[in-house]
Amino acid sequence: MQGQKGKAAGDGTHNTFRSGFAALIGRPNVGKSTLLNAFVGQKIAIMSNRPQTTRNRIHGVLTTDDAQLVFIDTPGLHSPRHKLGEYMVTAAENALKEVDVVLMVTDATENRPDLDKVVIDRLRSVDTPVYLAINKVDAVSKPDVLTFIDTYRKLYPFREIIPISARDGTQLDTLKALILKEMPAGPKYYPDEMLTDHPEQFIIAEVIREKVLRLTREEVPHSVMVEIEQLGRKEGSDVLHIGAVIYTERESQKGILIGKRGDMLKRVGQLARQELEALLGTKIFMELWVKVKKDWRNEPSFLRRFGFDEQE
Incomplete structure (x- = not known):
């Protein structure tokens, strides 16, 4: 900038x-x-x-x-x-x-x-x-x-x-x-149709994280980070395939996120898929996994991987 x-x-x-x-x-x-x-x-x-x-x-x-x-x-x-x-x-x-x-x-x-x-x-x-x-x-x-x-x-x-x-x-x-x-005379920085400069992958990860925030309690929401590992369509298909990993810090939090018989994770995926289909205007197939990454909020290399930097 x-x-x-x-x-x-x-x-x-x-x-x-x-x-x-x-x-x-x-x-x-x-x-x-x-x-x-x-x-x-x-x-x-x-x-x-x-x-x-x-x-x-x-x-x-x-x-x-x-x-x-x-x-x-x-x-x-x-x-x-x-x-x-x-x-x-x-x-x-x-x-x-x-x-x-x-x-x-x-x-x-x-x-x-x-x-x-x-x-x-x-x-x-x-x-x-x-x-x-x-x-x-x-x-x-x-x-x-x-x-x-x-x-x-x-x-x-x-x-x-x-x-x-x-x-x-x-x-x-x-x-x-x-x-x-307050704005000075200046150029157009972005095309008329652009509403954000964040890539589609970022928006998808944030929508999934929002559903976790909505459905879980206590420390679980703050300990969650979402990474999109798969994003694309198979040849000849109009369905967007999304594969995402939800990282959390403790095994107990992983259990909460998955839920009894996987019910919580299914609910997160259902809500995220419905919103993203409306937002992106396409059918979506979504797979979610939960992994534990202990104390990731204090690990600089992990934070840099998700776009956080001390100089930002």
Whole structure:
């Protein structure tokens, strides 16, 4: 993502094309992935009510007639407890240095500035414009929203504070217009039809992982990583064959993921297959396996294999 800020000077026409990058940051579980999906109009980031669902930086692309906005959904800023957590925080912090706009997202149902302190502290070294999106305003009263705005206005010089609901679309057009105003004249980075720059393999693995998050409890969801080992069609077939390995850290977790008579693994596969068939527009045959990789979240070579790097 080098050279993102020094963009070209438009196309010379009367309506200058604008393009740029906006980072979505915030604590885990405030709705950043839901907001990203709402911006691009399709699900490209997995969603869960569990903290730290997003592990990689996910790029969503919104292209209009006169602009292209690239939204970067970052992992939630938190105090890491393992190597994976450290890489996630590094990815989020580095995104702040590479964008034209920073959009901090917080949760209207929790007027708790103390919880957002770790995020706001990291913003103090940012030179780019910072907007605050107060998400989930559909779940609180208007007086509560006004109190929330007043509280956060005193904590940081946000360019603007916008109450939104990523779920029902409240004020999303207003927010997009404000972000667009910050974008310089520049080129189109991605084709019109592209909604994300992540490969199909990444999206498939994330959908499978989302189903594990939905169906399992306690430590199991956080200990899971999915690797796509097979992806393709047999000659003469229109069915997409997916073979995936779900890695976990302990034998007991493997037992939970497989379930009694394989019921849990079948359910994960069924839900993932249904969503991916709708998303990819094709029939799918899916095979899932579960393997144990002890303490993989603290093993740098394993993390690099899945795209995590200290320099991200």
